[in-house]
Amino acid sequence: MGSTARSGAGPCIEAAGLVRQFGKDIRAVDGIDLSIGYGEIYGFLGPNGAGKSTTVHLLTTLLPPTSGRASVAGHDVSTRAGAVRQAIGVAMQEVALDPVLSGREHVLLQGALHGLRRSERVRRGGELLEAFGLAAAADRKVGAYSGGMKRRLDLVLALLHRPSVLFLDEPTNGLDVPSREALWHQVRRLAREDGVGVFLTTQYLEEADALADRVGIIDLGRIVAEAPPGQLKAEIGRPTIEVTAAEPAEEMAVAATLALFGSAVPARPGALAIRVEDATSGLVEIMRALAANGLALGHVEVRQPSLNDVFLAKTGRSLEGATEQAERVGA
Amino acid sequence: MRRSLIQLRWLARRSALRTLRRPAAFYPSLLFPLVLLVITTGGLHLSEHVPGFPATSYFAFALAGAFVQGALVGGVNAGVDLATDMQTGFLNRLSLTPTPRRLVILGELAGAVVLALSQAALYLIIAVASGVRLASGPGGAAVVLALTVLMSLAFSSFGAFLALRTRSSEAVLGTFPLTFVLLLFSSFFMPRALMHRGWFATVAAWNPVSYLIEAVRGLVITGWDTGALARGFAVAGGLAGLAVALTALTLRTRSVAA
Amino acid sequence: MTAPVQSHPPLRHAALAAAGIARRNLRTALTTPSLLLPPLIAPLVFFAAFCGGLSVLADAPGFQFTPGYVAFEFVFVVVQGAVFTGIFSGLTLARDFESGMARRALVAVADRRAIVGGYVLTALGRAPVTAAALYLAGLAAGMPAGGVIDMLVLFAVTELLAAIGALWASGIALRIRSVQGAPMMQMPAFLGLYLAPAFVPLGLLTGWLHGAAAVNPFSLYLESGRGLVAGHPVRTAETLAVSAVLIALLTLWALRGLRRATAQAS
Numbered sequence: 001m002g003s004t005a006r007s008g009a010g011p012c013i014e015a016a017g018l019v020r021q022f023g024k025d026i027r028a029v030d031g032i033d034l035s036i037g038y039g040e041i042y043g044f045l046g047p048n049g050a051g052k053s054t055t056v057h058l059l060t061t062l063l064p065p066t067s068g069r070a071s072v073a074g075h076d077v078s079t080r081a082g083a084v085r086q087a088i089g090v091a092m093q094e095v096a097l098d099p100v101l102s103g104r105e106h107v108l109l110q111g112a113l114h115g116l117r118r119s120e121r122v123r124r125g126g127e128l129l130e131a132f133g134l135a136a137a138a139d140r141k142v143g144a145y146s147g148g149m150k151r152r153l154d155l156v157l158a159l160l161h162r163p164s165v166l167f168l169d170e171p172t173n174g175l176d177v178p179s180r181e182a183l184w185h186q187v188r189r190l191a192r193e194d195g196v197g198v199f200l201t202t203q204y205l206e207e208a209d210a211l212a213d214r215v216g217i218i219d220l221g222r223i224v225a226e227a228p229p230g231q232l233k234a235e236i237g238r239p240t241i242e243v244t245a246a247e248p249a250e251e252m253a254v255a256a257t258l259a260l261f262g263s264a265v266p267a268r269p270g271a272l273a274i275r276v277e278d279a280t281s282g283l284v285e286i287m288r289a290l291a292a293n294g295l296a297l298g299h300v301e302v303r304q305p306s307l308n309d310v311f312l313a314k315t316g317r318s319l320e321g322a323t324e325q326a327e328r329v330g331a
Numbered sequence: 332m333r334r335s336l337i338q339l340r341w342l343a344r345r346s347a348l349r350t351l352r353r354p355a356a357f358y359p360s361l362l363f364p365l366v367l368l369v370i371t372t373g374g375l376h377l378s379e380h381v382p383g384f385p386a387t388s389y390f391a392f393a394l395a396g397a398f399v400q401g402a403l404v405g406g407v408n409a410g411v412d413l414a415t416d417m418q419t420g421f422l423n424r425l426s427l428t429p430t431p432r433r434l435v436i437l438g439e440l441a442g443a444v445v446l447a448l449s450q451a452a453l454y455l456i457i458a459v460a461s462g463v464r465l466a467s468g469p470g471g472a473a474v475v476l477a478l479t480v481l482m483s484l485a486f487s488s489f490g491a492f493l494a495l496r497t498r499s500s501e502a503v504l505g506t507f508p509l510t511f512v513l514l515l516f517s518s519f520f521m522p523r524a525l526m527h528r529g530w531f532a533t534v535a536a537w538n539p540v541s542y543l544i545e546a547v548r549g550l551v552i553t554g555w556d557t558g559a560l561a562r563g564f565a566v567a568g569g570l571a572g573l574a575v576a577l578t579a580l581t582l583r584t585r586s587v588a589a
Numbered sequence: 590m591t592a593p594v595q596s597h598p599p600l601r602h603a604a605l606a607a608a609g610i611a612r613r614n615l616r617t618a619l620t621t622p623s624l625l626l627p628p629l630i631a632p633l634v635f636f637a638a639f640c641g642g643l644s645v646l647a648d649a650p651g652f653q654f655t656p657g658y659v660a661f662e663f664v665f666v667v668v669q670g671a672v673f674t675g676i677f678s679g680l681t682l683a684r685d686f687e688s689g690m691a692r693r694a695l696v697a698v699a700d701r702r703a704i705v706g707g708y709v710l711t712a713l714g715r716a717p718v719t720a721a722a723l724y725l726a727g728l729a730a731g732m733p734a735g736g737v738i739d740m741l742v743l744f745a746v747t748e749l750l751a752a753i754g755a756l757w758a759s760g761i762a763l764r765i766r767s768v769q770g771a772p773m774m775q776m777p778a779f780l781g782l783y784l785a786p787a788f789v790p791l792g793l794l795t796g797w798l799h800g801a802a803a804v805n806p807f808s809l810y811l812e813s814g815r816g817l818v819a820g821h822p823v824r825t826a827e828t829l830a831v832s833a834v835l836i837a838l839l840t841l842w843a844l845r846g847l848r849r850a851t852a853q854a855s
Contacts, residue, residue, distance in 0.1 A: 359776075370784065370798075373796065373798030374787050374798065375643070375646070376794070377652070378645075380649050381649050515635065515638035515642070516637075516641070520642045520643055521643060521645060525645045527644045528642075531637075531638075531641025534641070535642070
């Protein structure tokens with residue numbers, strides 16, 4: 001089934017006001033709206049505890065929503081969960097495989113559970129095992145597989161029944177660079193050639209940058225930004241220079257000098273930070289100006305854009321702080 | 332319907348394979364009831380000479396305990412395996428297929444029931460090879476196997492219920508000593524009529540395991556004791572019904588996602 | 590330059606280290622119900638079940654034990670309880686390897702034999718609690734109290750059994766370094782205990798079990814223990830001698846395990 005078969009179809013994933021609450025106080029997903037098309041790769045970025053995996057669990061029918069609605073492949077996740085599961089493939093964050101079964105046994109089991117005919121299970125399973133470099137190890141028990149092999153098998157199982165929507169929950173965690181890039185290549189091909197809608201959760205900006213057509217940033221259960229990666233990069237894809245004044249009394253003078261060279265952005269406590277167009281020339285100019293005003297610095301740091309900067313820009317908090325807060329709230 | 336049977340078959344196959352491919356866990360579960368049977372027969376052989384003892388062979392008398400013990404331990408193991416699948420996320424994997432949730436759970440249990448049946452068949456073969464003649468004949472052997480299936484379904488369902496409630500293999504494993512308590516405070520070693528301590532006889536009378544043991548024992552040493560059989564099947568059926576109902580209710584109210 | 594650390598002579602140092610390990614283990618057990626209760630409750634359950642369900646055996650021809658079946662079984666469960674208290678201590682060592690605490694001890698203690706000593710001391714500290722609980726349960730069930738000296742000797746024998754169990758299990762723990770070794774610790778002890786006159790006297794066992802029980806050292810402990818309970822001590826000196834031999838052999842077993850653990854930890 002290629003991309004033309006799905007072009008013109010509605011969104012493959014749609015959500016409106018999606019909420020998932022645990023207990024009385026914990027809102028792991030706090031009103032998410034989504035509209036993702038077939039053939040699109042949507043990157044879902046956020047720190048640990050932001051609600052990424054809970055969102056995936058809601059969309060894949062593992063958890064019922066507390067309120068709001070969502071549909072996947074045109075089926076409501078609450079009322080037509082079976083149809084949703086028929087249409088989706090999921091590679092989960094925890095690569096849940098049975099160590100005493102072989103790769104091929106996993107494939108046959110998964111195929112049987114998806115209702116594939118035996119001949120189709122064998123043929124399609126063989127093709128995918130070959131495509132993902134697992135044919136030679138197919139009859140070995142999964143307990144003997146490396147981490148990368150397990151991730152690849154997970155993807156084989158997710159694709160076995162030719163899903164129209166693919167959920168990848170932090171799929172490259174623990175993979176080395178070649179394996180990660182091979183996985184990216186497969187994901188791009190699925191979306192571009194087969195028209196599969198891909199919902200990808202990740203902690204890594206460069207992964208979203210490499211793969212995603214659009215990126216949604218989630219923090220404390222809410223989407224705080226949603227844009228193509230190029231657009232996000234344009235907003236925050238500039239380096240930041242962070243300084244501390246050598247004398248606390250001179251902090252205001254340092255801030256006034258910095259303001260001439262870029263826009264102020266949130267910084268660590270006791271520090272001042274501005275975003276500049278170019279790190280090298282910006283730093284030289286700033287140092288000259290400070291020296292000319294007789295101002296000394298205690299600490300200077302140049303940072304390229306990171307997920308932390310995205311968070312600082314969007315939430316006013318640093319990523320480490322975001323993780324601790326999410327853990328306190330239980331998101 | 333056909334698709335459901337195929338799904339159930341594959342899930343049961345996986346469940347059974349998982350146990351068979353862990354010899355360090357499988358063989359002790361299989362052999363320990365036999366070891367206990369042999370040891371207690373040697374130690375309690377003298378019981379054959381106690382006035383009123385209902386059998387001429389203590390081995391034949393005690394054989395019934397092995398079937399019940401196997402089903403009880405198998406039930407705990409089924410619960411531990413299900414909880415482990417929840418902890419590792421494998422149950423999520425199964426739940427992400429179109430297979431209905433109740434079938435996923437049933438498939439996990441079906442493997443345990445198949446193993447219990449195989450175990451019971453092995454014990455019957457060993458018993459006959461050791462010279463035990465079932466008083467109820469081949470028909471009785473079939474009834475023993477049927478009762479084993481029902482017992483195994485009951486205890487595996489209780490194991491599944493605990494797994495779904497606790498989501499912890501350690502918590503389910505923590506109930507393992509309870510299986511010994513249930514066996515020890517029953518008619519496992521002695522018939523209730525020869526229990527001199529009134530309190531113990533009362534406890535054994537209230538213990539459902541006593542009726543399961545007595546149903547199997549009747550088929551081995553007495554013949555067609557319809558009263559014991561009726562009580563045994565009623566208890567096994569009642570336990571199975573209760574356990575399945577509890578499991579189904581828990582499945583409805585709790586998500587399987589870890 | 591700082592002054593060198595003043596330390597105790599080596600033997601005292603080792604004793605202090607062993608005592609420290611035992612103190613920590615005992616404190617942990619006392620404050621953790623899941624560690625405290627099972628080794629205490631299990632023997633009581635067995636005691637109740639055997640006395641409640643098997644007391645009719647006292648009516649069997651040839652069964653003679655004046656203090657009664659409760660006292661007869663009391664000896665078995667107190668022996669079983671002591672052995673398994675020792676094994677539980679070895680299991681604690683295995684858990685400590687999994688958690689990393691044992692490695693901490695390996696790098697901290699000068700004479701590592703003190704580590705084994707610590708876990709044996711732990712068993713010696715716990716065994717009297719189990720024995721006392723069983724004794725009180727026996728009294729409540731109508732068992733005669735027995736002579737004071739006889740009971741003290743019996744409790745001393747249970748301490749030796751606890752040490753034997755701890756040394757055996759520690760040897761396994763030092764080799765396997767994981768709770769996966771639990772069946773290897775427990776199964777030989779279980780078989781040893783039940784291939785002995787567990788339910789009836791040795792003279793009333795027949796066939797292969799009589800042969801096995803006749804050469805089983807646990808039979809000696811049961812016989813001498815029942816003699817003490819009946820007020821007619823028999824083979825007590827033999828029991829102490831066998832205990833000394835077993836403790837010596839199992840100490841070597843445990844220390845060889847320690848050497849293996851040390852070699853593979855470095």
